[in-house]
Amino acid sequence: MKLCVLVKQVPGSESALRIASGNTWVEDAAALFEMNESDNYALEEALQIKESLGNDSEVVVVSMGPERVQKVIREALSKGADRGIHINEIPEIKSDPFATAQVFANVIKVENFDLIFSGLQSDDVGSGQTGVILGEMLGMATATLVMATEVQEGSIKVKRELESGWFQWVSMSTPASITIQSGINQPRYPSLKGIMGAKKKEMKVVDLSTAVTIEKQQSFANIYLPIADKKTEMIEGNVDQMVSRLVDVLKTEIKVL
């Protein structure tokens, strides 16, 4: 089976965010990048499927962005993915899931993947659409928010998360594009052997910026700090002072003591 994992490199949860000039994205230099959280679960799911199938199955990791994204591709290779494809960034489409999917579709259609995995949404743009649109463009079945997979030759059954603690099993023939919910598995750490081995694995770099027509649909026109609709009292001082003010708030303002 040929398995594809889309991974994205995003500013991590601890990263500083500084709005870049032009107000459409954040400054690269200020950010601490890491693999998008749910993509890490998607990668683990693909690796576990490959291992359970054994033999000639292959996991290919695909990421779009500037050169720095090769770091997350290498990370995936060191965990056991077989090869990587780095698609050079096309800056004007980074907040456009449709155009992003169009680029992925152009690059990977020749691979004839049986399964495409992606995280349910990115921590930067957060549209949660790319995996579904890509599947649709490639004529695949799709399923989102997946919490378990059962793969057989030619088909996959997935447990989809619905709302409020409900789930549903959905079956489909491959090829299929599946978006993975965080928590589906326990992502592994790379081993030292894996890290050494990753250096020898293939990383193909693709530049598409002039090769395809991209139909841009939407973008971040202007980003800014959220406007707080609440007035927040920041409680300051040393720990004892903060605790004393908190008790005061609980007693006299919220009235729960």
Place this chain on the structure above:
Amino acid sequence: MDILVVLENNNGAIHRMSLEAIVAAQKLADEQNLSNAILAIGADSNALANAAAHYDTGEVLTAEHNLLSVYNSDGYAAALRQVIDQEKPSYVFFGHTYMVRDYVPKISAQLQRPFLCDVISLKTNDGLSFAKQAFNAKLAADLGVASEGTILVSFQSAAFNADLISSGSAEIREVAVELDEGMIKTTAEEPFQEEAGGVDLTAAEIIISVGRGIGKEENLPIAEALAQAIGGEISSSRPVVDSGWLPSFRQIGSSGQTVSPKLYFALGISGAIQHVVGMKGSKNIVAINKDAEAPIFELADYGVVGDLLEIVPKLTEAILAAKN
């Protein structure tokens, strides 16, 4: 037709987030003198349409087919796409539910039209624009749309207040959709609940909620001691459940429960959208987090920047002392 609101069926009734989308449509229709309509699709569409006909809307449409009786993304996408082709709305509004996330991107792909998702506000002062959160709710973004034609828009939970829905009276009209089994690539089984029972967090007056900032499972008793001292229930954000430190029925957020207690203590919770949609209706929010820039502070009534492992035990002690 200018605005079409698509209803979602929640156990035979209109989903709360669909009502919020109707409020958005009514507001926009009022401000810009636009026409609006409501569409019920699939199972129970007649019951939903009858309920929707009592709201202030131009008309109510139904689209039914036996292949839509159990939700499936291909069937829903194909049916709605046919309605859009026939009715040509400028905007199609949805609640940003898990179901909408599952099938609406397909329509975006098929129509080659933008799906603006998880929208938190619409602005009408300078033309019409939509805004969403970005970078895990630490920033907000006004969305630009590249071209003319139908725009699909889903609204984040509580972006509009369902209580503000205007009443009216509307006619119901059926729209024909043609589907065949060849269009549907998936087979869905009946939905089921995995961990029923546990606690009903929606009834709790005080909730002590822990996030990733708790660090490790061994630190949980610190939060539990506070909950016991103050008489609250323990809950958490998703990462804590994913790590197996608390059962999933204690999870607050889009995939867990939605609560609005008198007091919500957010301990080491950054305030990711997925969590916030489940608790932002709380009457009082107290947040303790070591990251001064955590988005939870935007939402909190009281904020403490500091190490919860140091502050919470002392707070528990002080609360016990105050009670005696």
